[in-house]
Amino acid sequence: MDETQNFRRGGADFRWDGVSLLAYKDEGSAPFKAITRQVLFQRPEIPCELRYFEMAPGGHSTLERHEHVHAVMIFRGRGTCLAGEEVREVSAPDLIYIPPMTWHQFRATAGEPFGFLCMVSSERDRPQLPSLEDLEQLRKNPRIAAFLDS
C-alpha cells in the first residue's frame, strides 16, 4: 500500500486503487476456501485496521476464535454467519459484532460473491482453531451442524 496517497478510487468490482488483492491468511495451516483479503486502512496513526474480505460462491472463512473482537459490516451480497450459538442469514449492509473468544465463520451460501468489511485492533492475539472436542460441542446444535456442512 502506497501510504503517501490519501485518496483511493474504489470501483464497482470491489477493488481499490493501490490496494493489493491478498491471500486470506499468510500461513496455510488454517482451513478456508475461495476467500481474498484487501487491507483498506492500516496506519501507525490509528489503532485499528479496516479490511475487506470476499468469498466466491461456496467459499468460507476459517472457523476460529480469539480474544480480539471483530466489527463487521456485510458489504457485498449475502451469505451465512456463525457467531457463538447464532447462525444468521446476512446481507449488505448488516452489522455483526464478534465478541471475544466467540467461534465465528462466514460462508458464501447464496450462490453469489459474499464480502464484508472488518474493523479490528492492530494489536491482536493469534486465532485459535477448534479442537475435535470443540467441533463435537458445536455440532450438538443442529443449526451449527447444518451450517458447518453447508
Added chain:
Amino acid sequence: MDETQNFRRGGADFRWDGVSLLAYKDEGSAPFKAITRQVLFQRPEIPCELRYFEMAPGGHSTLERHEHVHAVMIFRGRGTCLAGEEVREVSAPDLIYIPPMTWHQFRATAGEPFGFLCMVSSERDRPQLPSLEDLEQLRKNPRIAAFLDS
C-alpha cells in the same frame, strides 16, 4: 445502542436496527449543515469506532482539523471532499485518509444524499476550527475557495 445484540439488520435506507439517528455533533458551536450521524460500532473491547455520516443534498460537515486521523469510505452517492490542499470529487466506495492536523470537509455537491463511513480512534482530541487567518490562507488556493463557496 443495545450492546447485547451481535447482529443488526441494515436497510436500503442506510439505517440499521437498534442504531439511533443522531445529531452530527453534540455541541452547537461548529458550523455544519444537514448532516446526521449513526454510531455503528462503539465498544470498550476495541480501540476504534465506526460511524456513518450522511448529508442531505447541499449539506456539509464542519471544516476542521485535529491530531487524530480519519479513515473514510464513501458509502452513499457522491460529493466533494477537501483534505489538506486536495479537493476531490468522490463517490462510493472511494477511500480517504485524513492525516493528523489536516483541514478537511465533506460537501454534498451532487444534488443527492452523500454518506460516508468513518473509522476513528475512541480516544481523540477535540477538533479545531479555522481562524480567520487559517481561512484566508486556505482561500489562497482557488480550488479550495470554490469548494468552500460551493
